[in-house]
Amino acid sequence: MLHFAQQLKNANYKVCSLNYDSIGESVEDVLAQTTTQINACISNASKIHFVGHSLGGLVIRAYLQNNVTVLNNNTLGKVVLIGTPNKGSELANHLKGSWLMRLGGGISQSLITGSNSLGNKISELSLNLGVIAGNKASSLTQDYFNSENDGLVSVESTKLRAC
Template sequence: MISEQLPQVILLHGLGRTPRSMGKLSQKLSRLGYRVFNPGYNSLLDSYQEILQSLDSKVLDWLNPKQPVHFVGHSFGGILIRGLLARHPEWNKGRCVMVGSPNKGTKTASFMLSHWWFKYFVPKVTSDLTPDSQLLESLPEPEIETGIIAGNVNYSIVIPVSWYYKKATDNAPGDGVVELSNTQCSNMTDFIIMPLHHSFMTWDSELLDEVIHFLKNGHFSEAYQPVTA
């Protein structure tokens, strides 16, 4: 039986990942008394709408509609949050944290699609994540309190995408996949920058503490304030 008192939060991983990438956050939230849903989805082969429809059905089966629901999304997971909230405006009662999400697209996606050695191996939804994406243009921004965390470590020798990041983005400040300025929403509640690479964000203990701080308080801690992108 679902407790009507437990705060509930939905975690959405990024492209090419699995729920394991959100596992550390899931464990921390569970220990704090949150009811956590950490679903998976086929990020490599399915279209955006196929992924969204599958997640929508899973969330509806899990959700307690009597309680507000919070959201945390890493990278593409943040774009899926926007899609879910657009379908369900009645869910606009909780809080949302996006971690390294390409809310305005990323030139990294454009670069990969323009080179034959990348474009045949990238996820199907990569075309929806370019700066001129019709999907991103049409998706409403979240109406709930939204905190955004961006990284500013733009290179990692073990992450191939970041080898091309500087060339793809004209060396724009960013996390090795998404430019800092492209993570932001116009109506975001709070925004911080952390010294992290895109691929390692969800395992960083300090970042997870900031996520939890926002879910509890509607703003990040003073440790990373103020910032300028």
């Protein structure tokens, strides 16, 4: 994302990259950390665009759901989600209950598929939204998927009804 952020800066966009711990953290803590950072970044902005990769896309969706004033004051531009597990990750399902998932904490555990996944708990808002999914599978994780994937998230799991 650093290269992408630099490209946006070169195109004269003000870029705010979020810094948050995702290992061992709860969903609530991650969303609180990022909400504070987003609010500081967008104050006094006339137009706001969001780009999020993987968990960052879920952070954006949760932020917009919980901060509807951003949606209602005509400042929201485009939202782009890249490789975001909107319906969870099959890889997270495979790791469920493992030491690795326990180490990852609540935020990692929220990436499982099904109704308890973070992505499925966030409402699908009416937005100018685009989703980008990868389909170059990893030889390390290919056995955990039954469809096209990027090694962490299936293409199907990135999809939202609006896209």
